[in-house]
Amino acid sequence: MNKRGYILLKSKLFHPDIRIALTLAMRLLRQELKRGELTIILAALILAVSSVFSLSLFSERLQGALQEKSGEFLAADTVLSASRPIDRKWIEKSETLGLKHSQQVRFSSMIFANNQMQLASLRAIDTAYPLKGEMAVSQVAWGVGEPTEASVEPGKIWLDSKLVSQLDLKVGDIIEVGSTQLEFEKIIASVPDTDLNVFNAGALALINLDDLEKTNVIQPGSRVGYQLNLTGESDALTEFEDWVMPLMNRDIHRLRSINTDSSRLLRAVKRAEKYFLLASLLGIVLASTAIAVAAARFCERHFDLVAILKTLGANQLQIRWVFVFQLGMISLAGIGTGLAIGYFAQIVIIQALQSYLPEMIPDAGIRPWWLAISTGLMSVLLFSVYPLLKLFSIPPLRVLHRQMQGLKNKDWLNWLFSASAIFGLMWLYSGSLKLSFALLVSAGLIILILLVIARSAIWGSRKAGANAGSAAKLALAGLYRRARENSVQLISFTVAIELLLIVLVLRNDLLAEWQSQLPEGTPNYFAVNVNQSEINKFTQAYQDIGIEIDDAYPVTRGRMVAVNGEYVRDDVSKEKAEEGDRDGPRSFGRELNLTAYPDLPQDNTLVEGNWWQADETAYQVSVEEGVANRMQLKIGDELTFNIAGSEFTAKISSIRTVVWESMKPNFFMIFNPVVLNDFPSTYITSFYVPQAVKPELHSVMNQFPSATLIDIDEIINQIRDITNQVSLAVEFILVLVVVAGSLVLIAQVQASLDERRQELVILRTLGAKSNLLRNSVSLEFMILGALAGLFAAFANEIALYILQTQVFNMPAKFHWQFWFIGPVTGALVIGALGLASCWKLIKINTQALIRALG
Amino acid sequence: MSSILSVKNLSKTVMSNGEALKILTDCQFEINAGESVAIVGRSGSGKSTLLSLLAGLDVCQQGEIYLAERALHKLNEEERALLRGEKVGFVFQSFMLVQSLTALENVMLPLELSHQSHARQEAEKLLEAVGLADRGHHYPNQLSGGEQQRVAVARAFASRPAILFADEPTGNLDAENGKKVEDLLFELNQAQGTTLVLVTHDINLANRCQRQLTMHAGKLTEQAGQDEQVEQAGLHFA
Incomplete structure (x- = not known):
């Protein structure tokens, strides 16, 4: 102990009992740190704090930068x-x-x-x-x-x-x-x-x-x-x-x-923010689960100590303070180290990504600091309450009967404190009471279902074990014997794998969607107001400088005035058109840009009805899905339009989706060619102009004085920049979540080691060979891992369906590959972790093993 | 000599598979200060249960126990802990040392818990007395079983208890180490005038005590002859 600490101890500031508790706590900590017994709880705490801190620091600064960038628009x-x-x-x-x-x-x-x-x-x-x-x-x-x-x-x-x-x-x-x-x-x-x-x-x-x-x-x-x-x-x-x-x-x-x-840019940023929030929440839940497991183990490892202290006459105050000080010092060390690591991690990441990030990254506010500190404190405090209560209630009689435990039939208290901790953390981080409550209730339901399935699976394994070989029989017997502990462990593994899968799948889907929006060769110029008589010449002129124009659309402005003969002008207000979260056409409610085209445009997909034949003479119209939904339009409805005073009616023959982000001309209404034949129109098109060809645009456009050329290169670049930045942040979060998940797995495996150690002593004493022990341990963990992977794939599918459709507004997909990857990875990773953790125990001789039991 | 421990009509019943199982029945005896007493009996006869009640580790349901002039059966857990700290020492079969503390710190522990000054010097003296002066900075897992039990004995005598309870103190040791620990217990018993109450299967150890109490199916009989004890309790020479 250093001089300052000694003076502090010697001072009369503390009650003598507290002073003794502090001395004892420091002695215990010193040796437990050396023996690595605090590694998991400290690592979990450091991870939780550093990930929350770096994540919120990084995302806050990145969001600031993104907002700055968005502000440029x-x-x-x-x-x-x-x-x-x-x-x-x-x-x-x-x-x-x-x-x-x-x-x-x-x-x-x-x-x-x-x-x-x-x-x-x-x-x-x-x-x-x-x-x-x-x-x-x-x-x-x-x-x-x-x-x-x-x-x-x-x-x-x-x-x-x-x-x-x-x-x-x-x-x-x-x-x-x-x-x-x-x-x-x-x-x-x-x-x-x-x-x-x-x-x-x-x-x-x-x-x-x-x-x-x-x-x-x-x-x-x-x-x-x-x-x-x-x-x-x-x-x-x-x-x-x-x-x-x-x-x-x-x-x-x-x-x-x-x-x-x-x-569209803001939508990408908002979606990324939702992902940040969700992934960070899941990361925090994982890290705090690791803290919970480690805190429970920390307390369990001190059951004997409390019994000894009570036997030697220690009073409750002394005992409580010993552990309060220990956890306090662990928290202090964990939070301090977590903050330092998180801060430097964020600096390193920003420096590493400097070329991708905006030049000026604004400083983050105070929020990341208090968020990280509160996360650390809340995790340790709330997850430790029940294990500590259990620890304090250990009877002194345990010195004679080692199986004696404290607090009986109070498991509900544990669930209550854990649920409060997770809810508190989610609320703290998301700021949304509703989201936190919804997540907590769904997590509770999933855990309940998993608990039932896990118990059934473990019981089922007993029957399977009857006909298995000796290592398998031993493994399955082990699974059954520790049914309660294993089902809890199975759920932890499942939740950890599931959360990892969710974050991984969402990251893949988000990145794939962003990348597909703006592939190389995305049109970077729009040409509008090209005269009807000049469109062929215009296309040819561009072809001469090596630019292919595939689609040019005639545009005529007109109003939609009636649906099935009923005037709807008031229903089709501008505000209603904007409700659909689009920034594309804004003329709805006043005049629409109407077009006619023989083929279904690229990036449009029919969701209902059929596309027309190019020579179809009956008036038909294809309606964009969002408009059809908002106005409750269906196939066969007759829409009446007014163009420059003349009215005509067309029947809805199809409903289609439009990719508004495609950087191509998009329309709410497309007619078959015959409809607009008699109306004057100008043409609109979009095309990609390579940088090298840009200087030639001057001479081309001089030939078409009425046409206007709009350069959207800058917008595309800005969108690409932002999606790149967001993608990198997403990768960073994924790494953190993977580390948090791994820590949960390690903590859970470690938590079961004490009991396994006793079993191994008995088996070794009875003459079991290392080979048999190694195989049975690996098999037991592999079965747990495979089951956890399978359950995780199932839970993952449900959670992703809800997240993709309700939160991210993305199309839901079935992720069949994870039904295979989940169990296989689960079996391999958890099997390997289990074996690695028990390796020392399997290798050492029986005498040493007995001695290690204390 | 004055009585340090007095037991009247002590009974203990536990519930097992829904049925009441009587572990102790109407035990009654007195132990004088400075005496050495062995409690012997077959496994499951109730020796350890009796020890746990006498030392205030377990709660007395029926009967009365007076320890160092205090009515143990009326004390709450906190008061029992205080009494243990002041008057009682323990030695266990499985040593029960704190693994994260050195031998010296283990011996200092009861002294510090009861706010005694010069804990370190006292503990060093005791370690010297048990022949482990040079092992003070070793952790329990760096010591042999015999050494660990000697540390436990030093710890038990550290607070100069009026009475020392030992549960199979030589049960986990070989003959040589068992003898060393045994000698230590009686030497310190003599030197400090501490009352010694031992639960043991070891007839040699039991014979070194001034009195022997024999447990049989929860009932206590006193001062039976040695041959009879062997026959009744299934004892053997260690």
Whole structure:
């Protein structure tokens, strides 16, 4: 003991009994640490704390980075848009809350240069724009963009490649916008808040907000969009949102934030967050199970000590404090080491993944710290209560009758404390009472079912053992003899394997889904407004520069006015269309982008009905599944549409699913070709342009002045970046969960060693050879492992079905391979662990074995 | 001589397979301070049960036990523990040393639990007395069975108990080590004036005691002749 500890002991601060208990606890700890008896409980505690800490630290920082990245899509954290100027008081409120703001005004206007004019989507921005993300400019039209921190100064105008091409401009030219003249300064390659609605996209021009008034473009009745972009602390943003919401007029104002935005990117992040949460919860449950098993074993190993202490006259206070100090010191060491390891693990991971992660990873808050410390304390305290009560109640008579135990028929107390611990941990981590309760109840039910199955299986093994060889007979007899302990052990193995399988399967499914969304060659350009008469020439022009355009869709705007003759305009509101968690087409309820096509588009799948023959003359329409569900449309229903004043009716012949993330034109309604023959239309298409070919786009697009080309490369790259980051985080969590699961298995195997040691002594004394003992031990653990693997595969299938359909909104799959992998891996891993743990016992001679029994 | 242990009408019944099984029936005797008494009898005759009741390890259901002038049968667990710490020493067949403490720390344990100063010096003296002065820093698993039992004897005498209970103290030892432990017990009994109550199958050990109490089917008879004891209790010479 060091000098400081000695002084502390000698001080009169403590009651003499407590002082003695502390001395004794330290002596016991010293030797037990040396003998490795605290390894499992310490390792489990360190793992629980370090995994919770590193996980929450890492995921909090990563989520911060992801949100930062997501914010780039809005160029802010929160965007308030309005069709009227934004109230000055609202801006002042944001300032008082310490938020940074930027304003912009969006409108369409003709711009003039070189005696030509073009319609442009103008944005008047201030110098604070963009609050998040960055603008990119290129040296030449359609050239590669380079990030810029410059802003559009008064008197200047920035134009996108299309306008530069169409107006044949060079930097320095004078552009007329309304009544003012501005100097063309830079070519815009990209802005962070690109309008993702390709149907609304126009050629972009940026001017300074101060020049807006001079243009005199905005007159009463002009269609203008006003925007207030905000960024800052999340609490301040929430306060602003809460303050402004009641003041907003739904017809005029719209509030979007990175948390409410339903972009495909945010969906990926949200799904990843759910995975983080679930995997972390399962990891914590596993690690705390290991702590529970280890704490129970720790107490059991001290039954004799308590009996001796009581015999020697120790009072309850002394005995309690001996173990409270021991567990306290273990907790302190475990939590401290866990925090240190977790912190450094997180730094190492972030450094290792530096090239994949955003440059600036924000610091995490205080949450990971208290979360990790509370996890450690709660695990030790709640999981130790029952074993400690049992320990304290050991009668002194145990010194004469070693089989004597404390607390009888109080197993319910153990379940109560364990359930409270697991519930507390889940609640602490998820913050959701409902989720924690649901998980606890389902886990309870699964354990109950497994308990019944496990007992039946173990009893069944007794009959099987009657006809088996000697090692198998011994193994099966062992299983039956320890039926109660083995069924508990079997459930622990099952739960550990099941949780591992769940995390593994979800990780595979999530990664596969993300990777399949944006494969190499995903279209990175949309072309819209291609004239009907020019579509063949357009396709050919691209073919000449080596780009194949497979699908070009005619687009005509129209309204759906009736279903089966009943007018439904009110039912098909914009809000209802948005309820479906889509950010694709936004025109539903006003005008729809309608198309006609002979074949079922790629990435669309028929779920009902049949696709038409190309020459079919009866009017037919194929409806997207989400719309069909929301509006309760079915095959055979007749939908009436109005295009430019003419109405026609088409019968629903099919319902199909659409992959909205495919980066291809997608439609709610597709007609057979004959329907739109008489209506004028423009074409839309998407295609992949390799980097090397990009400079040639300039000359191609010059041939089609009415067409607009939209570069979505930046968006695709951002989505890829984020899914890559999330994938790496998912891998990291998987590793932690595997380690936690392994620890549970080791702790459980270790827990049964004391009893096995006694049995081995008897068998060895009776002349059993090492070979027989080795085979019977391996077989017993292998049978347990195989059964656990089988049960885990079963439980895994049910849990995954619920998780995939209810939590992750993914299609449910049957994972047949795990019905094989589960039992085989379970048998091999648990068999090997069991054998490894008993190896020393099998190898040493009987005399030494007896001596080791104490 | 004054009585250190007095037992009146002591009975003990346990439930076995739903039936009441009488382990002890109306036991009655007194032991004087400084005496050495052997309790002998066949396996299952109730010797250990009697010992556990006398030492306050088990709860007395029926009858009265007075230990060092305290009514043991009226004390609660905490009071019994205190009394054990002050007045009682134990030696067990399976040594019952704390495996995580050194020999010295094991001997210091009862002294520290009862807040005695100079525990280390006292324990060192006792280890020297049992011939293990140089093994104080060894852990039990580094000692032989005989050495472990000598440490246990040193621990039992550490708090200078008024009475020492020993349950088959030589049962796990060979003849040589058994003899050493036996000698130690009687030497310390003489030196400290400690009352010695032994449960044993070893007739040599029993014969060294001043009195012998024989248990037979839960009943106690005293001072039977040696031959009769051998016949009744199935004893043998160790």
